[in-house]
Amino acid sequence: MNNLSLVKNFPSSFIFGTATSSYQIEGNKYGGCGKSIWDDFARKKLNGIDGLNACNHYEYFEEDIKLIKGLGFNAYRFSFSWPRLFPENNNDINMDGVDFYKRLLDKILESDLEPFPTLYHWDLPVRFSKIEGWENKDTCKRFAEFSYFISQQYGDLFKKIATVNEPWCVSWLSHYLGEHAPGKQNLKSAVSTMHNILLAHGLSVEALKTNNSHEIGIVLNNQYGEPLDQKEENLNATKLFDSIHNRWFSDAIFKGTYPELALSVLGDYLPKNYDNDLIVISHPLKWIGLNYYTRSIIKYHKSEDGINYKTLRGSLKKTDMDWEYFPEGLSYFIKRINKEYNDKIPIYITENGMANDDKLNSKEEVDDDDRIEFFDLHLKEILKCLREGLTVKGYFAWSLLDNYEWAFGYTKRFGLVYVDFDNFNRIPKKSYYEFSKYLI
Ligand code: FCB
Numbered sequence: 146m147n148n149l150s151l152v153k154n155f156p157s158s159f160i161f162g163t164a165t166s167s168y169q170i171e172g173n174k175y176g177g178c179g180k181s182i183w184d185d186f187a188r189k190k191l192n193g194i195d196g197l198n199a200c201n202h203y204e205y206f207e208e209d210i211k212l213i214k215g216l217g218f219n220a221y222r223f224s225f226s227w228p229r230l231f232p233e234n235n236n237d238i239n240m241d242g243v244d245f246y247k248r249l250l251d252k253i254l255e256s257d258l259e260p261f262p263t264l265y266h267w268d269l270p271v272r273f274s275k276i277e278g279w280e281n282k283d284t285c286k287r288f289a290e291f292s293y294f295i296s297q298q299y300g301d302l303f304k305k306i307a308t309v310n311e312p313w314c315v316s317w318l319s320h321y322l323g324e325h326a327p328g329k330q331n332l333k334s335a336v337s338t339m340h341n342i343l344l345a346h347g348l349s350v351e352a353l354k355t356n357n358s359h360e361i362g363i364v365l366n367n368q369y370g371e372p373l374d375q376k377e378e379n380l381n382a383t384k385l386f387d388s389i390h391n392r393w394f395s396d397a398i399f400k401g402t403y404p405e406l407a408l409s410v411l412g413d414y415l416p417k418n419y420d421n422d423l424i425v426i427s428h429p430l431k432w433i434g435l436n437y438y439t440r441s442i443i444k445y446h447k448s449e450d451g452i453n454y455k456t457l458r459g460s461l462k463k464t465d466m467d468w469e470y471f472p473e474g475l476s477y478f479i480k481r482i483n484k485e486y487n488d489k490i491p492i493y494i495t496e497n498g499m500a501n502d503d504k505l506n507s508k509e510e511v512d513d514d515d516r517i518e519f520f521d522l523h524l525k526e527i528l529k530c531l532r533e534g535l536t537v538k539g540y541f542a543w544s545l546l547d548n549y550e551w552a553f554g555y556t557k558r559f560g561l562v563y564v565d566f567d568n569f570n571r572i573p574k575k576s577y578y579e580f581s582k583y584l585i
Contacts, residue, residue, distance in 0.1 A: 146513070147465040147514065147517045147518040147521045148517065148521070148570045148579060149364055149517060149520060149521055149524070149576075149579045149580055149582070149583055150583055151521065151524055151525060151528060152580065152583045152584060153532070153583050154402055154528060155527075155528070156531070157522075158538075159531075159538065159539060159540070160219055160220045160259065160493070160538060160540070161216075161217070161218045161219060161220070161539070161540055161541075161542075161580070161584060162213075162219065162220030162221055162222055162258075162259070162261065162539065162540070162541040162542075163213055163216065163217050163218055163221065163222070163541055163544065163545040163561065164221075164222035164223070164261075164317075164495060164496050164541040164542070164544060164545075165202070165222070165223050165224075165544055165545050165548065166223070166224045166236040166263070166266035166267070166268075166310065167224045167225060167226035167229065167266060168181060168183050168196045168199070168226065168266070168267060168268040168299075169195075169196065169199060169200075169224070169266075169269055169544075169547065169549045169550070169551075170199050170200040170202040170209075170545075170546055170548045170549070171199055171201075171202045171203045171226060171229070172196065172197065172198045172200065172202065172203050172204075173196055173199075173202075173226070173228070173229070173268075173364075173398045174197045174198060174205050175201060175203035175204060176229065176241045176242060176245055177229070177232060177239045177240075177241045177242060178203075178226060178229040178232060178239075178242065179228035179229070179231070179232025179233060179239075179270055179271070179579075180228060180232075180267070180270070180271040181226075181227075181228045181267075181268035181269055181270055181271055181326075182267075182269045182270075182271055182273070182278065182326040182327050183195065183196060183267065183268055183272060183326045183551075184197075184271060185271050185274065185325030185326065185327070186222075186325070186327060187216050189328070190328055190552075191552060191554060194554035194555070195549075196549045198566070199548060199549045200546050200547075200549075200564050200566075200569065201549055201569050202546075203245060205569060205571070206245075206249050206252065206504060207252055208571065209545060209546065209571070210249075210253060210256050210258070211256070212251045212545065212562055212571065212573065212577075213256070213258060213545060214256045214257075214258065215573070215577075215581060216580050216581050216584065216585025217580065217581045217583075217585040218258070218580070218584065219257070219258060219259060220261055220539065220541070221253050221258045221259070221260060221261065221545075222261040222262075222263065222307075222496075222541050223249070223260070223261075223262060223263070224262065224263040224264070224265070224266035224268075224310065225246060225262060225263070225295055226263070226268050227244070227265070227268060227269065227270050227291055228268055228269075228270040228271070228295070228384040228559055229242040229245070230242045230243065230246075230291075230295075230393055231291070232270070233268065233271065233272075235287055235290065235291075239542070243298060246298075246299060247298075247299070247302075250299055250302040250303065251302075254302060259303075259305075260302065260303040261303075261305055261306075261307070261493075261541070262295075262299075262303055262306050262307070262494070263306075263307040263308075263310050263364060263459070264288075264291070264292055264295060264306065264307065264308050264309070264349060265308065265309045265310060265345075266310040267310065267314070267315065267325070267326070268553075269284070269326075273287075274327060277317070277334075278327055279315060279337075279338040279342050279345070280320075280334055280337045280338055280339075280341065281341075281342050282341060283350050283443055284341070284344075284345070285341055285344045285345035286348065288345045288348065288349055289345070289348035289349050289351065289352040290352070292308070292348075292352045292353050293352040293353070293355065293356060294355050296352070296353045296356040296359065297356055300356055300357040300359065301357075302359060303359075304360050305357065305359070305360045305361075305362065305431070305432060306353065306359050306360070306362070307310055307359055307361075307362045307363055307364045307434055307495070307535065308345070308346040308349040308350060308353075308361065308362075308363050309342060309345065309346045309349075309363055309364065309552075310364045310436075311364060311365065311366040311436060312339070312342040312343060312346070312363075312365065312394050312518065313339075313365070313366055313377070313390055313391075313394060314366065315338060315342045316335055316336075316338035316339040316342055317335050317339065317389065317390070319338070320334040320335040320338045321334075321335035321452075322484065324552055325551060325552060330452050330521040331521075332411075332414065332452070333414045336411045336414035336415060337414060337415075339393060339394075339411070340415055340416065340419055340422065343394065343397050343398070343422075343426045344425060344426060346363050346398075346426065347422070347425035347426040347427070347428055348425060350425075350428045350430070351428070358391075360362050360431035360432060361430055361431055362430050362431060362432040362434055362493070363398060363430060363433065363434065364431055364434030364435075364436055364495045364496075365391075365394050365395060365398075365433065365434065365435060365436070366392075366435075366436040366437070366438075366496075367391045367395075367436075367437060367478040367481075368390055368391065368437075368438070368439065368440065368474075369433060369439075369440035369441070369471060369474030369477060370383045370386040370387045370390070370391075370440070370443045370471075371383070371441070371443065371459065371483075372441050372442075372443055373442050373443060373444040373457065376445075378445035379443065379444055379445050380441050381445070382444060382445040382446070382453060382454035382455075383390060383443040383454070384406055384434055385406055385410070385452075385453065385454055386441070386443045386454050386456070387564040388404045388406040388407040389407050389410075389411070389452075391478075392404040392406075392407065393407050393411075395482070395486060397423060397426050397427065398426060398430070398484070399427065399486040399487055400427065400429060401423045401424060401426065401427030402423065403415075403419075403423075407522075409451075410450075410451040410452060415454065420468070430490070430561030431491070432490060432491040432492070432493060432538075433482060433487075433490050433491070433493070434492075434493050434494075434495030434496075435475075435478055435479065435482070435492055435493070435494055435495050436494075436495055436496035436497070436543075437465070437474060437475045437478060437494060437496070437523075438466075438468055438496075438497065438498075438499075438533065439468035439469050439470075439471055439474070440459070440469060440471040440474050441456040441457065442456070442457040442458065442459045443455070443456060443457075444456075444457055460548065464499040464500050464501065464515075464519070465499070465500040465501050465502050465557055465558070466499075466500045466553075466557060467536065468499070468500075470519060470522060471498075472522040472523045472525065472526045472539065473526065475494070475497065475523050475526045475527070476526040476529055476530050477525070479492055479494075479526075479530045479535050479537050480530065480533075480535060481525070483535045483536055484497075488536070489536060490536060491536055491538040492535070492536055492537045492538060493537075493538055493539040493540075493541065494523075494527065494539065494540045494541060495541050496541060496543040496544075497523050497540065497542065497543060498516070498519070498520075498522075498542050498543035498544060498559050499515070499516055499519040500557040500558055500559050501513050501515050501516050501558060502552065502558070503547070503558045503560075503563055503574060504544070505563065505572065509572065510572070510574075510575070511563045511572065511574035511575060512574075512575050513574045513575050513576045514575065516561075516574070516575075516576040517575065517576050517579050519574065520542065520580075524540065527540060533544075542561060542580075543559055544559045544560055544561070545560060545561060545562060546560040546561075546562050546564050546571065547559065547560035547562070547563055547564040547566075548560065548564070558565065560574070560578070561573065561574055561576050561577040562574065562577055
C-alpha cells in the first residue's frame with residue numbers, strides 16, 4: 146500500500162502547499178463578482194455548467210484555510226479574480242471584492258501560511274471579448290494596470306507573486322484547439338495570443354516593480370512529448386510539439402527569443418516588431434512555477450496549416466482525465482530548466498495532482514489510494530532532483546478542493562478534500578490525512 150512517508154525526507158526549508166484558482170472555487174454569484182469569458186463559454190458550449198456556485202469559497206474561505214493548516218502545509222497558491230475586483234469596467238472597483246481578498250490574505254498570514262497569489266488564472270472579464278480578448282494588445286495594457294492595482298492594494302501582504310498561469314492554455318488550448326474559453330480554432334488567433342499573453346506578463350512585471358520589490362514569477366505548464374516510435378517523421382513531429390507547447394514560452398522568458406522550429410510554422414502570424422516585445426517579455430524573474438501533469442504520445446499527422454502532429458494517449462496507468470501517470474517527466478523538466486535555462490532560479494512545482502472518480506464510502510470517507518500513489522511517485526522524482534542539487538524549492542498539490550474543472554464542469558475531482566456541490570460540505574479524503582500524518 147502506498148503512503149506519503151517520503152515527505153519526511155524533504156529538507157525543512159522545502160515548501161509544501163496546495164493550489165486553487167478563483168473561478169474554479171469562489172463562486173461568482175457571491176460578492177458582486179462580474180462575468181468572465183468562462184461564463185460566456187459555459188453558456189454557449191458547456192450546457193450552462195458554469196462557476197456561479199463552484200465551492201462557494203467566497204463564504205467558506207475561513208474553513209478552507211483551516212483545512213490547509215490542518216494538512217500541515219505551509220503555503221497557499223490562489224488567484225485574484227479580475228472580474229470580482231472590476232466587475233463592470235476598468236475603473237469602478239467592487240469594494241466587496243477588495244475586502245474579500247484582504248480578509249483572505251489576513252487569514253492566510255494569521256494561519257502562518259505563505260501566500261502565493263497569481264494575477265491571472267483565466268477568468269478574463271467578459272467585456273474584453275468585444276476587443277477580441279488577448280488578441281488585442283490593449284488587453285495587455287489593462288492587465289498591467291490591474292497588476293499595479295493589486296500591488297498597491299495588497300503588496301505588503303505577500304512576497305512572491307505570479308503573473309500568468311499557463312500561457313499555453315490561455316493561447317493554444319483556447320484559440321487553436323478551442324477547448325477552453327473563448328473556444329476559438331484559428332491559428333492566427335492562437336499565435337497572436339501566444340505572443341500577447343507573454344507581453345502581458347512582461348508589462349505586468351514592469352507595473353509590479355514600479356510599486357514594490359515583489360519576487361515575481363510566472364507559471365508554465367510543461368508537457369512531455371514522447372514520439373510514437375523512432376520513425377523520423379514522428380521524431381520531428383515531437384520536436385515541433387515540444388517547440389510549440391514548451392520551448393515557445395520558456396525560450397521567450399529566459400532567453401528573449403522564440404524557437405526557430407516553432408517560428409517556421411507560426412512566424413508569419415507574429416506582429417512585425419515582435420522582437421521589441423521580447424525584451425519586455427524576458428525581464429529577469431525571481432522564481433519559476435512549473436505545473437506538471439502528464440505526457441503525450443506524438444505522431445506525425447499532415448495538416449494544411451503546418452501543425453503536422455497529433456497527440457495521443459499511451460498505455461500507462463491513467464487518471465480520471467485519461468491522463469497517463471508519467472512522473473519521470475516532472476524531473477525531466479526540472480532538470481531542463483536548470484541545465485538549459487538557468488541553474489540558479491528557484492523552481493516551484495506550482496501544480497501537480499490527479500482526478501479520481503472519488504466516491505464517499507459507507508463511513509462517509511473517501512479512499513483515494515490512487516491519488517496517494519500519484520503524489521508518492523511525483524514526490525520521489527523531486528527528491529531525486531534535490532539529491533542532484535537542482536533548485537526545486539516547493540511543491541503545490543492541485544488541488545485543495547474538488548472544484549469546477551473548466552470544460553469538464555464538476556465531473557472531475559482533483560481535491561485533497563471532497564466537496565458535496567449540493568450543500569458545500571467539505572470532507573477530507575484519505576490523501577489529505579496521509580499528507581498530514583507526516584507533516585504535522
Ligand atoms: C491546470 C490548470 C488548473 C487545473 C488543472 C487540472 O492546467 O492550471 O486550473 O484545471 O490543470
